[in-house]
Amino acid sequence: GQNIDQPTEMTATEGAIVQINCTYQTSGFNGLFWYQQHAGEAPTFLSYNVLDGLEEKGRFSSFLSRSKGYSYLLLKELQMKDSASYLCAVLDSNYQLIWGAGTKLIIKP
């Protein structure tokens, strides 16, 4: 079966750095997406990785290792508004997105 694993919840301090991990086992791989979802709102796109390595976009970076079936999302200089759920999703061999259950990130002052 297909599986995406990410921690259920993480807590971090305002101004700090946090890394959210995602491991996957899917039938094929055509890219990995990270989305942010604030409570009661729709998911919004953060990043896309299809090749190994680090993609940096402002305070957010995303890393991919296809051989290890592993990705992480790195958030720097945390702000209170970063309190949200972060969803990892893999585009499988049928070009369907397989979603993790999401990591709820709590930011404390």
Added chain:
Amino acid sequence: IAGITQAPTSQILAAGRRMTLRCTQDMRHNAMYWYRQDLGLGLRLIHYSNTAGTTGKGEVPDGYSVSRANTDDFPLTLASAVPSQTSVYFCASSNSGTETQYFGPGTRLLVL
């Protein structure tokens, strides 16, 4: 409008009733999707459409039907609602099946 709209925002529905959730996008995206999101679970794909006139089944299609008569609209119908269909429903669209999906605001459905 710019993006994706969904209607209604929320709905309480009696079991056994028929319900259509509406989704409209103005980005001229070819592909559209319906997901449900339940607490503790990832988004699960119900149905999708890669282009107007075609539809396909996702991971959890039972009890749901869709149509794609034109590029902009992708309604989801529950023929006879059951309590297990209580969920938040998101519509999404993308330029193609391999590109970033953009989500509507969601419809919160409670089936009693």
